[in-house]
Structure formats: structure tokens, C-alpha cells
Amino acid sequence: MSYLQFRLADYRFRPGLAGTILMLICIPLFIKFGFWQYHKAEQKQMLQEMYDQALLAEPLALPLVFEDMQRWRYRQVKVLGTYRPQYQILLDNQVAQERAGYHVITPLQIGASGKYVLVNRGWVPANADRSVLPVIETPAGDQEIVGQLWLPSDKFYSLEQKQVAEADAPWQTVWQNMDMARFQQSAPIEVLPLVIRLDAGSAAGGYLREWPRPAERITTHIGYALQWFGFAAAALLIWIFTSFRRQENK
16 A cells, blocks of 8 residues: 555646547547437337237227327237238248248238228248249138237338339239338328237238247347446546656656
8 A cells, every 4th residue: 555655656647638628528428328328228128018018918909090109019909801912012031930931911901991001911931942932822801800010110221112013913022121101102002000910829811920029139238338338437547547647756
């Protein structure tokens, strides 16, 4: 202890102007990024809790108008309607059972209304020759749909070009992303801006349905937050260490 006191006596705390300015910029910025990641983790945790609670709730009748879409995220719903496969799409790059394939997404006309909702009927394997699409069988007549609501993200990058479906020809194509805006512009039907993931126990024309619990990356965000807070602490320690200067003896 006396040695440290002796050594410290030879130094004086004299922070430089440039280092101080850099510290005053970096530390608040690192702390801001840390809290940003921490708040994202909190938001993801809330979504996980919503998901878990929704699985325990009884299915609700699907409304035709949504005042707050977020309140319906992950909700269990039921609806009666008829499949319209002429505007069906195959969502590419879906993996199940260690195989590549597609999710079959088919519009469902809701009762006698003119509105539609997209139903994710599950996973089908892709052929070795990707130019040959799988044959999709769709049941006719009224179908009772029970499933969980999914709000597709609009945050993705795609090189696909929007295309308008022809009214006089079947329309089945492969999409890289579930782009709701593109679908609403391409298909000449009024579609609700959400997708129903068909329940695994439903007999309404479903394929393989192993819906995963949403990977919300809560621990990842917490790790990033701790990393940014660590950067702030390291910047402070570096500034303190470099601000001590040896005092010359006269």
C-alpha cells in the first residue's frame, strides 16, 4: 500500500483536452446504445409473454376490421371460409426435418364477405429440381380454420419485382419473403394484412406444421447491452489511466 502511495505521488492527474472531448462523446454514446439494446430485450420479452399467454387462450372469431394490429399478434383465432388457390404462393427457403422446402400460403375468402385472409397451411418439401414446383392439393368448400395470427415483418431486403396476377390464369409462384404490401398490390382481392398459421390439429388442408416458438433473441440483446456498457466502462478507465502524467522533480 505504501508502495502505491509512493508511486502515485510521482503522478499528477492532468487530462488532455482531446482525450476529454473524446471521452465525453464516446461514453454517453456507448451508454445510449447499451440502454437501447436493453429496452429491445424488454420488448422481446413482452412479445414472448404475449405468445405464451395466447397459446393458453380460447380461439376468438377473426374480425374483419382491426383497430390495433399489434394487440392481435399471436392470438388464436377461428374463421369459416373457402380457399381460393388461384392466388396461392409458395414461401421459399423454409427448412423442416433438415430439408429445404416451402410454406404453402393460400388466400381464404371469409364467409360471404369480399375479404380474404392468408392461411399458412404448413411446409412441403422442395424437389431436387427447383424448377419443378410441388403439387399442392387444396380442399374445396367451406373450411373451418383455427390457428395463430402472424404479423409478417416488413423489414427485409428483396430483389424480387412486383408482378400482377392475371385474372384468366392460375397464379402460383415462389416468393422469397412474405411481403404483404406486394401481395395486396399484386392480387386483385382485398386481403387482411396478416397471416393465420394453421393449427397442427386442424384438418383444413394442412401440411407439416411445426410452428417454432418465435426466436426473439432476448439473451442476444442483453449480451449486446452488457457489451456497450463494458465499452463505456473501458473508455472511462482508459481516460483516467492516460490522464495521469509523471511529475518531473525539479
